[in-house]
Amino acid sequence: MPPNASPDLATSFLEQPLDNPLMNAAGVWCTLAAQLDALVESSAGALVTKSCTLSRRDGNAEPRYRALPLGSINSMGLPNEGYAYYLDYAACHDYERKPLFVSVSGLSLDDNLTIVAALREAVLPAFLELNLSCPNVEGKPQPGYDFEAMDQFLAEVATAYRRPFGVKLPPYFDFVHFDTAAEILNRYDNLAFITCINSIGNGLVIDTDSESTVIRPKDGFGGLGGDYVLPTALANVNAFYRRCPGKTIIGCGGVQTGAHVFQHLLAGATLVQVGTALHEEGPSIFDRLQHELRELMAKKGYSRIEEFRGRLKTL
Ligand code: RRO
Secondary structure (H helix, E strand, C coil): CCCCCCCECCEEECCEEECCCEEECCCCCCCCHHHHHHHHHCCCCCEECCCECCCCECCCCCCCEEEECCEEEECCCCCECCHHHHHHHHHHCCCCCCCEEEEECCCCHHHHHHHHHHHHHHCCCCEEEEECCCCCCCCCCCHHHCHHHHHHHHHHHHHHHCCCEEEEECCCCCHHHHHHHHHHHCCCCCEEEEEECCCEEEEECEECCCCEECCCHHHHEEEEEHHHHHHHHHHHHHHHHHHCCCCEEEEECCCCCHHHHHHHHHHCCCEEEECHHHHHHCCCHHHHHHHHHHHHHHHHCCCEHHHCCCCCCCC
């Protein structure tokens, strides 16, 4: 790279060009059109909508999100405006400006099929991210932790949707589970991308002074994000990058600095999502992260992301 030239963060995702690999994590700054508009106006390279259900939902009782010194805990319970609202938003989006993902988290397979059919019939260039990993709806276990259910979901959605789509996975913690999940995902050719990870489900944060939980729903149990989850996120990104060579990986989890973005890219991510840190800092975080990533790349002598993506060294 010539001295003083700034590293180029431009990349592409399923053949669509992006200014940079950063975007929000589904659920953060993306429930209402005004929030999505703020992401469009920000320097994020892409954006994703809040996971949607058939009908509008208020979600769980407050307090349902708490920021903590090392991250966050949430039990939002899928508050969203209903899928039609996000399809309307997607229909008006300027795709030349940046790609838009629509996150779908129907409460049943039938609900997912209804939403997916509507998205297909809308014939938009939006990317479908099917959320198989919401940890916070009581009585609704995550399909991502039930491999038979996951395979059935994918078989039906892949056939119904026909176009390329992706899944948002929960974190896995055992090589047997990485292997089994990857084997299932690799059965579906139009499953084009994998987003790793959703929050680490059902953590419990306790406040010593008040001797109490810190969020109200589910007796205080909720999904963890932020510093708590970075190594787990990197492990899942790299595990699926190794096992699913035909698929594109989106990294999500624990990103607060340019170095964290760099680590996700090194582990094999093509795009990198920001959740807890975006919630705390707002959409200007994308400027800071890009600045920090560029500085780090320049220091290392990298001029483009392709020079190091997936090139994690092992000992
Ligand atoms: O809305 C939520 O409670 C929520 C969802 Br759908 C999800 O996928 N992940 C998460 O941490 N919270």
